[in-house]
Amino acid sequence: MTKAIKTRLLVVGGGPGGYVTAIRAGQLGLDVTLVEADRLGGTCLIRGCIPSKALIHAAAKFESVREAASGEGTLGISIKGTPKLNLAETVRWKETIVKRLNEGVAGLLRRAKVKVVAGWARFSDAKTCVVETAEGPVTITAEHVVLANGSEPVELPNLPFGGPIVSSTEALSLQELPRKLAVVGAGYIGLELGSAFRKFGSEVTVIEAQDRILPLYDAPLVKPVARWLDRAGVTVHLGAKVKSFKSGVVTAEDASGKLLEVKADTVLVTVGRRPRTQGWGLESMGVDMDGRFVRVDDQCRTSMKNVWAIGDLVGEPMLEHKAAAQGEMVAEIIAGHRRRFAPVAIPAVCFTEPEIVSVGLSPAEAAQAGEEVTIGQFPYAANGRALSMEAGENGGFVRVLVRKSDHRILGIQAVGSHVSELSGEFALALEMGATLEDIAGVIHAHPTLSEAFFEASLHGLGHAIHI
């Protein structure tokens, strides 16, 4: 016999979009049910942001130990012997973090009095779904439905996932270090993981169809990353389309039709992610699509009354913080508040070596928008804190882009070690509508990397102190 649940709000998906929606709705006193087939936490917590950052951290640690063990050592530190990596143990450590966050989310949902149903939901109409749970099917009907189904890695038809061909999900749980790793796609996921495996000791080759790496960022931002890849011995083939993977060889073809062969025992395919729109009855809900995505307005309403969609399902950028912000907003709208999704900027961070941050307009976008801009820039090489942590020589800088007439900040980009931690101040500046004078008028603590932002602002005003 089928169990039935009637709820005010049904949230589909326990990722950062869905669980934030559910918690906020619970805080606002709504009766909320959340359905998740996997563990709570979604791509971000389980197979994305967090686990990849854990591996990137472990890789950096391993690299520094290896530096100390090679030749003269590093910074006067040397050790005898050869450092060894047990990747299975590293992955287990990563799992403890994932587990902790996963349990944390479960606890938060409990506290917000959200009913969690574990299983795969399949919709029969816009407000009704059946969830196959371990205890049998449960029918859920709801007044409001929030779709937060997320996204999944895109597969290449000629390189189907399976065996040695892996997506980012499997790459984060490899039990043995690949000796030769081929990374197909030089976007941020491919380069983050490829760089980490290079630090662990894999031989890494990157194959990219376009003629540049990290096409989302402009050339000066990408240059330090390209330089690191080069120095670290990562081979990068640009303008090469992958044809096949047979008996340990990836075959690719460049623009002139020349064939390229790359030996690999593992092939990581990171050619993007697509919204998860298949396999759960979206087609019977009667919502309009917008290309591959579910079409929503600036309140995340779909074309079906009281059906809402957020996060990766509704479009670029596919980022945790966007999904969470939309989820919070939708919960509040359902609770009767007036809200609109209209951020000035959604920061994008890339955890390559070194890291890249971009918030707001890039120089090209500003030009396209007809803005006359002034640029202030400050190099890491002139920042004391950067030098003190070996971050001064990798080409890092902070760049601030302002409207010439009134100095309002339009965009901030930076590349450099640990620069991701500056993204909050960058986003704050944009959201508050700050001008160069505002940043230049804030005393930034010394010695910190944040001084580079301050100095870039002074540079924009024409009077940087330290360059």
Place this chain on the structure above:
Amino acid sequence: MGQYSFKLPDVGEGTAEAEISDWRVKVGDRVEEDQPLVDVMTDKATVELTSPVAGVVRSIAGKPGHMAAVGSVLVVLDTDGADEGAAAPAAEAAPPPAAPAPQPQAAAAPAPASAPQPPKSQPAAASEKAAPAAPVAPAVKSTAAVRARAAASPAVRRRAEELGVKLQFVPGSGPAGRVSHADLDAYLANEPAAPSAGTAAGSGYAKRSGVEDVPVIGLRRQIAERMQMAKRQIPHFSYVEEVDVTELEKLRAHLNATKKPEQPKLTVLPFIMRALARLLPEYPQMNATYDDEANIVHRHGPVHLGIATQTPRGLMVAVVRHAEARDLWDSANEVSRLAKAAREGKATREELTGSTITLTSLGPLGGIVTTPVINRPEVAIIGPNKIVERIVVRDGQGVVRKMMNLSSSFDHRVVDGADAAEFIQRMRALLEHPATLFI
């Protein structure tokens, strides 16, 4: 494209700041050289500042009532705005570059449609269909967003959303036009109140609601401050005498009937001015200014006669310089010229400062008695009231005469009552026997 920052010039001797009284332009306006930009007010005068260059107004600083320091930037102009204006339509006409999107929605919609299969978060697509157009999609969206929106903190934006206010219509007082909570408050305060629902049963009259807050700024603030100072510092005493102006009115009617066409019509004011000019040398303590901090009374040789003038923006005192050297016609001309200038806001600083004694007349609204407030630091003010025909007793007979009261106030610190009384009695004698005005 050049840019010109228009700074507040030094508008008067030793002025450190001036109050913005009225903007003549708004952001986006095109201004020609010498076109008025803003009116600012110093202690006394309103000065119209004109643009030294032609261009398009990019930003303006401060709202009416705000004080601006000399040297601070008031207006930023794009100086070859002509090019900009011409460039915009050209850009729209040009097909190839993705036309600048006027609205976020419009920009966002077509982009994903044009982007085929490959994912956009990682456009490093190794698949067959590499789509370089794809990564542009979010970019275009954010571009349009920054342009279309007013700068405001997330908290202000959220509140505006809850209030249903579109922030792009709210004037921002912050740098780069940033909108603050206070700006939003001010905007809301100026919104017309919603029509009140229903009327009291049967009366047929609608109830009214709402309170209008009128900021005391500009000229009003100066009037308020000066009046307050005058009443706080000066122990006023007032003295009223009635004057038989029958003869004076006869003379005035005659002069008006026989005047040359180019001569102005005479009111009673030029005669009173003449009387003052004639009499004041004998009463130097009246034509004086009292510096009560230095404890000095400056007794003035010339009679610079202040004429209280009602203007659309409030009370102003225009100054007829050297009234002692002007005849009736000249005085009448000067009064009407100054009154016009003051009413039109075109009086210069010199025309509004430096009086030594003031005349305040409400003309036909003059009433029976007034108790005028002294125009500090002066020490005396004379206010003629309206002329009426009254029955008065002459030689035991009731006769109809044209009578006018003369109200006056004096600073009792430096003018004694007996002197004031004598002075007004002498005024009366002069006005009752108008021939004596001219000997």
